[in-house]
Structures are given as structure tokens and as C-alpha cells.
Amino acid sequence: MIENAPVSRVAQTDAELLAASLEHPESFRTLFERHYQSVWRFLAWRFGGAAADDACAETFATAFAERGRYDHSHADARPWLLGIAVNHGRRHARRERRRLEQLAGTVSRTPSGPTVGLDPRGELARGLLALDERDREPLLLLALADLSYAQIAVALGIPEGTVRSRINRARRQLKEVIQK
Amino acid sequence: MNEIDQLVRELYATDAPPAAELEALWTSVERRIGAPAGSSHIRWRERRWRVALAVGLAGATVLAFLPARRHSLGGAIPQNASAAQVLRILADRGSSLPDVPRGSFLYSGGTRTVLSTGPNDDGITFHAFIRQHWQLWVGRDGSVRQRVRTERAYVGYPTRRDRRLARRYTEPLDIPEDTTSHSPATFRRDFGMTLSAMRRLPTEPSALARAVLANPYAHERRNNNGLGLVDDPFEAALSILMAPVRPATRAAMYGALATLPHVRRLPDESVAGRPAVAVALRFVMPGARHSLCDHVLLLDPATGALLGSRYVYLFSTAGLPAGTAINRWTYRQAVVPTLRSVPKGQ
Numbered sequence: 001m002i003e004n005a006p007v008s009r010v011a012q013t014d015a016e017l018l019a020a021s022l023e024h025p026e027s028f029r030t031l032f033e034r035h036y037q038s039v040w041r042f043l044a045w046r047f048g049g050a051a052a053d054d055a056c057a058e059t060f061a062t063a064f065a066e067r068g069r070y071d072h073s074h075a076d077a078r079p080w081l082l083g084i085a086v087n088h089g090r091r092h093a094r095r096e097r098r099r100l101e102q103l104a105g106t107v108s109r110t111p112s113g114p115t116v117g118l119d120p121r122g123e124l125a126r127g128l129l130a131l132d133e134r135d136r137e138p139l140l141l142l143a144l145a146d147l148s149y150a151q152i153a154v155a156l157g158i159p160e161g162t163v164r165s166r167i168n169r170a171r172r173q174l175k176e177v178i179q180k
Numbered sequence: 181m182n183e184i185d186q187l188v189r190e191l192y193a194t195d196a197p198p199a200a201e202l203e204a205l206w207t208s209v210e211r212r213i214g215a216p217a218g219s220s221h222i223r224w225r226e227r228r229w230r231v232a233l234a235v236g237l238a239g240a241t242v243l244a245f246l247p248a249r250r251h252s253l254g255g256a257i258p259q260n261a262s263a264a265q266v267l268r269i270l271a272d273r274g275s276s277l278p279d280v281p282r283g284s285f286l287y288s289g290g291t292r293t294v295l296s297t298g299p300n301d302d303g304i305t306f307h308a309f310i311r312q313h314w315q316l317w318v319g320r321d322g323s324v325r326q327r328v329r330t331e332r333a334y335v336g337y338p339t340r341r342d343r344r345l346a347r348r349y350t351e352p353l354d355i356p357e358d359t360t361s362h363s364p365a366t367f368r369r370d371f372g373m374t375l376s377a378m379r380r381l382p383t384e385p386s387a388l389a390r391a392v393l394a395n396p397y398a399h400e401r402r403n404n405n406g407l408g409l410v411d412d413p414f415e416a417a418l419s420i421l422m423a424p425v426r427p428a429t430r431a432a433m434y435g436a437l438a439t440l441p442h443v444r445r446l447p448d449e450s451v452a453g454r455p456a457v458a459v460a461l462r463f464v465m466p467g468a469r470h471s472l473c474d475h476v477l478l479l480d481p482a483t484g485a486l487l488g489s490r491y492v493y494l495f496s497t498a499g500l501p502a503g504t505a506i507n508r509w510t511y512r513q514a515v516v517p518t519l520r521s522v523p524k525g526q
Contacts, residue, residue, distance in 0.1 A: 012370070013357075023412070023473070029206065032206060032209065033202065036200060036202065036205055036206075037199065037200060040199075040200035040205065041196075041199075041200075044196065044197045044200070045192040045193060045196055046192060048197060049197030049198070052197070052200070053200070053204075053205060053208065054208075056200065056205060057205060057208035057209045057211075057212055058212065060209040061209055061212035061213050064209070064213050065213075068297065068497075069297045069305050070297060071296060071297060071299065072294070072296050072297070072310075073296055073310065073330065073351070073353055073355075075357065103191065103194065124187055124188065124191050125191060128188070128191075139185070139188065140188070140192075142181065142185055143181065143185040143186070143188040143189045143192075144188070144189060144192055146181075150351075157299045157302075157303030158301075158303070159301050159350070171182065171184045171185070174184050174187075174188070175184055178184075178187070
């Protein structure tokens with residue numbers, strides 16, 4: 001418990017909600033309502049709706065269990081939640097791989113794509129499949145969850161500089177694949 | 181987001197499933213939590229605990245009430261006075277603050293030292309105490325401004341291991357937060373009632389206790405916005421004391437706290453060199469075993485001014501022994517002319 005008195009209830013940051021939820025577990029529902037769409041969408045886009053339901057519920061259950069360990073200097077809990085989601089999503093990595101393989105195989109090469117008259121999605125899917133997981137995760141948190149570099153660093157528990165270099169490497173590899 | 185990121189996003193959004201169903205997903209979360217957050221199970225356990233406590237202490241309430249009425253007003257607070265007697269004496273002495281005129285603001289500010297927990301740069305969780313300087317302005321027009329600044333360095337560590345791990349945490353701590361609201365709806369959400377309703381609160385202690393302390397955070401339950409599964413009347417009282425209520429209401433709040441059966445007195449102490457009388461309320465925090473916690477208020481014995489508060493965990497946590505104060509607040513209050521005015525010395 002970190003907060004008390006009206007100050008915490010005036011602000012109602014995620015950090016304060018999590019602190020309050022130690023004492024008042026009902027507070028956690030507010031946090032859930034605030035972020036479930038974002039977490040679910042990140043998971044659903046990657047693993048499909050059914051797996052997202054499961055992983056999203058696991059994510060918030062884990063967050064509830066671990067809320068006592070939350071770093072209250074981070075007012076926004078979304079990076080932390082998405083970091084948990086990434087971990088739970090690993091169980092569904094096979095689904096993501098299947099989905100990418102499907103996209104890589106079936107997307108037609110039509111001139112409607114934005115890159116040099118070639119639909120790049122097939123190549124892009126193949127490129128994503130070829131990426132090292134350590135490079136792909138930061139890129140997906142940026143592209144799908146709209147996290148900043150600093151937030152990705154919080155989510156994955158790595159330094160921000162490492163996030164930048166991994167994302168740059170992933171972008172470079174994907175660009176090379178698309179432009180081949 | 182550059183072109184590659186956008187393409188990745190579009191790729192993943194292909195055939196994206198429809199949006200999640202909130203209630204179904206929440207039910208799924210609750211099933212996994214086991215003892216669901218906000219479920220009727222916890223509420224029932226709490227009701228049972230409260231009923232048992234109320235029955236057990238009913239006699240003590242009567243005994244505590246009678247001698248308090250015999251206490252003479254205006255003198256020093258006797259060392260052997262009970263918490264209820266102390267609170268009634270302070271209530272009878274009146275508010276330490278004048279009424280807040282229209283166009284003015286009640287300023288509350290001080291420091292809070294809290295236990296912070298999180299991963300360092302290597303992803304290893306550690307605990308450390310941080311000190312924050314907090315300020316709250318609440319106007320007669322319902323405006324609320326809150327400002328919090330965290331000190332650059334940690335002020336303590338539960339263990340040597342935490343100290344070592346903290347060296348590998350490089351994000352800045354001292355990022356200030358400053359928010360202002362002029363919305364009556366926000367005021368009502370945060371303080372539980374409109375300011376005009378607050379200004380109309382009764383000044384008879386029992387009636388005030390029924391209005392504010394009997395069902396703290398009922399509004400939050402109604403609004404379903406969390407906060408308030410455990411009834412902590414001290415926190416509900418602090419909400420009122422931080423707002424520009426009438427002086428008679430402010431004084432009566434101590435009388436209302438005196439009507440609570442389970443408030444007890446702790447040995448006197450000092451806050452920033454000022455003597456303070458301490459009263460405590462013990463409650464159980466749900467969600468953890470053996471999770472007894474004391475909420476302690478520190479009051480100026482001469483004026484009744486709120487000087488400090490703290491939460492003390494009566495169980496071991498983060499390598500800290502049971503009985504450790506997990507957070508400590510200091511308070512200073514004054515009436516100020518603007519939303520940015522700060523009393524001298526703050």
C-alpha cells in the first residue's frame with residue numbers, strides 16, 4: 001500500500017489504483033476496464049481471438065497476483081501489463097507462427113501494395129518469421145501496442161538503448177526482405 | 181512509427197477478431213484470481229469480520245464513552261485518556277483552520293515516504309523507500325490541483341540486497357506530476373460528494389459519522405470505480421479534512437471518529453519536532469493472508485491540526501519485519517488565495 005487519503009483518489013493513476021488495490025481489491029477492476037482493450041487487441045492481433053481471451057485473462061490474473069511488486073514510480077501500468085502479456089503470449093507462439101506462415105503463403109502479389117508495386121505482406125510475414133524473438137517483441141510492442149521506447153523498456157525489463165538497437169535491427173531486416 | 185512499423189501493424193490487423201467482451205473477460209479473470217477482486221465472497225468475509233468486531237467491542241464503546249463525558253474541556257490531554265476521549269477533546273476545541281472564503285483554496289501539503297517496488301535495469305525486482313513532496317489545493321469552486329515530486333534518490337532499502345539491486349536502476353525518479361481539475365463530476369468522484377453537499381454535512385458527531393464514516397466509499401461502489409472494499413473510516417475522514425468544509429464540520433469529524441468502537445490510542449510521538457497524539461485504526465487488508473494493518477493518525481494535541489499519518493503492516497513484507505510503517509505522510513494545511521499559492525515554509 002503506497003497511497004492513502006484524498007491525494008490518491010484525486011489522481012487515480014494506474015500506480016495509485018494498483019497500490020489501492022492491495023487494500024481495496026475492487027480497485028483492480030478499474031485498472032482492468034482501463035486497459036483490457038489494449039492488452040486484448042495486442043494479443044488478438046497476434047494469436048487470434050480465442051487465444052487472446054485466455055492470455056488476456058491470464059495477464060490480468062498475474063497482474064493482480066503481482067500488484068504488490070509494481071514499481072509505483074510508473075504512473076501508467078500499460079507497459080507493465082503488456083510485458084506480462086508478452087510472457088503469457090509465448091505459450092501461443094505456435095499460433096502466431098501458423099498465422100504468419102499462412103499470410104506468407106496466401107497473400108497475393110498484387111500491385112496494390114505500397115512498396116514498388118508489390119504487395120509486401122507475404123514478404124513481411126516471412127521476414128517476421130525469420131526475426132529473432134528478442135528483436136520481434138520490441139517491434140510488435142511499438143507497432144501493435146503503440147508503446148514508446150521507454151515504455152517498451154519497462155515492459156520487457158531491458159534498457160531503452162537495447163530496445164532501440166533491437167527495433168532498428170528488426171526494421172532493417174524487414175526492409176531488406178521487402179525490398180528484395 | 182515508420183513505414184515498416186505501419187506495414188507490420190496492417191499485416192497483424194488483417195482479419196482481426198472483433199473486440200473483446202468486457203464482462204466475459206472479467207469473469208475469466210476473476211475465475212483465475214480465485215478469491216475474486218470485488219466479489220461477493222470477499223464482501224461477505226468482510227461483513228462477517230466487521231460484525232464480529234462490532235459485537236466484540238460494543239461493550240468497550242459504552243465504557244469508553246462514559247468517562248469521556250466527565251473530562252473537563254480546555255486543559256492538557258491526560259496521558260491516560262482513551263482515543264475516543266482524545267478525539268472528543270479535540271473536537272470540542274474547534275477547528276484549527278478558518279473557513280475557506282469563496283475564491284480561496286485549502287492547501288494541504290507535506291511529504292510522504294513510501295515503499296516502492298519494481299524491476300531494475302536487469303529485470304530483477306527490488307524494494308526501496310522513496311520520498312515524495314505532495315501538494316493538494318482544493319478550492320471553494322471545486323477546483324482541485326495535485327502536485328507530486330519524487331526525490332531524486334532513494335531514502336532507504338529494506339535489505340542490503342535491495343540496495344545493491346537499486347544501483348542497477350537508472351530511470352529518473354524525480355519526474356513531477358501536476359494535475360488540475362475544475363470538473364464538479366471529478367470532484368464528486370474523488371471526494372464522494374459534491375462540494376456543496378460537503379458544506380452541508382451535519383456538525384453533530386454521530387450524524388456526521390453516519391453520513392461519512394458508516395459506509396465509506398459507498399459512492400465508489402455505486403460508481404463501480406474501485407477503491408473501497410475495506411471500510412477505512414480514517415481515510416474517509418481524511419477526504420473531508422482535505423476539503424474546504426465548514427470549520428464546525430472539520431471539528432466534528434474528530435467527534436465522529438470518536439464514535440468508532442475500534443479506534444485506540446498509541447503512545448504520543450512527534451512530527452517534525454511538534455508533539456503529536458496518535459490514534460490508530462486496525463483493519464484487515466483482503467487479498468493476503470494475515471494482512472492486518474494499522475492506519476495511524478497523528479494530531480496536534482493543542483490545536484487538533486492534522487500532522488501526520490502512516491500505514492503499518494502487521495505482517496512481514498519485502499524483507500521488512502512485521503510492524504514496519506510502509507508509508508508515512510506529513511501534513512501542513514493553510515488557506516491560500518490561489519491555486520498556485522504555497523504557504524511559507526512549504
